[in-house]
Amino acid sequence: MPRVLGLLALLPVLVQAQTLAVKNGAWETTTKSAMLPRPVVAKDCVTKADLEQLAKGGDQDDDDSCKLVKPPVASGNKWVADRKCSDGRTVHAEFVAESPEKVTGAIVTSVPRSGAPVRIELSSRWLGASCAGLK
Numbered sequence: 001m002p003r004v005l006g007l008l009a010l011l012p013v014l015v016q017a018q019t020l021a022v023k024n025g026a027w028e029t030t031t032k033s034a035m036l037p038r039p040v041v042a043k044d045c046v047t048k049a050d051l052e053q054l055a056k057g058g059d060q061d062d063d064d065s066c067k068l069v070k071p072p073v074a075s076g077n078k079w080v081a082d083r084k085c086s087d088g089r090t091v092h093a094e095f096v097a098e099s100p101e102k103v104t105g106a107i108v109t110s111v112p113r114s115g116a117p118v119r120i121e122l123s124s125r126w127l128g129a130s131c132a133g134l135k
Contacts, residue, residue, distance in 0.1 A: 045131030
């Protein structure tokens with residue numbers, strides 16, 4: 001689960017990496033999943049450097065065994081990426097910029113021979129251009 005949470009912290013950044021029309025600055029992301037006892041809320045600072053690094057297709061996942069199947073696809077307000085892991089897991093992420101200040105999406109992870117896929121739903125909202133107080 002810590003690997004999933006590490007990826008979740010980067011979601012506002014991931015969504016912006018592929019030229020979606022959203023703003024830089026402070027973002028708040030609410031994460032919901034059947035695996036979590038309650039929604040998790042995290043605040044993150046998205047910088048231009050973060051966007052440039054991810055736009056190049058860098059694999060910044062905490063789990064080095066998971067690699068992008070192909071470069072992320074962005075069209076208009078939608079961003080989609082698929083990863084394949086050495087242990088057979090697949091990860092599908094899909095996000096929509098509903099406005100420059102709101103992004104929603106989901107990550108679905110499938111593990112061979114473990115039953116139903118795990119779905120994580122996210123909703124991010126822009127808090128402002130200043131990242132003061134955020135790490």
